[in-house]
Amino acid sequence: MPQPWRRRLAVRVYYDGWCALCRRGAGMLRRLDWLGLLELVSFREADLAAREGLDLRRLEHRMQARPATGGPVREGVDAVVLVASRLPLLWPLWPILALARWTGVGGAAYDWIAARRHRL
Secondary structure, eight states: OOOHHHHHHOEEEEEOTTOHHHHHHHHHHHHHOTTOOEEEEETTSTTHHHHTTOOHHHHHHSOEEEETTOOOOEETHHHHHHHHTTOGGGGGGHHHHHHHHHHTHHHHHHHHHHHTTTTO
């Protein structure tokens, strides 16, 4: 049974299992997840989006993440900031990511990369 703090901080991350760039990114997140706080799930699993009340069209455009305890789904740069807050190696970058999100630069950069992900 996981520790209570681990359950409270856990995040379920939805990524595109059909996208090579996304699979590589998920693999990197698994390696960086020293605390075991991320559950990475391909939204391409049969009926996953419907079972979890997720919009498949939105998932196809942006990574999404949700705290395991419930709460709103975060997508795009908001999901990146949430995930970064759970990975000790990325903690030094978290303020920069949060500032980029706040200024809108992070969202624009995320959308630019996401729009080209099948070509990268």
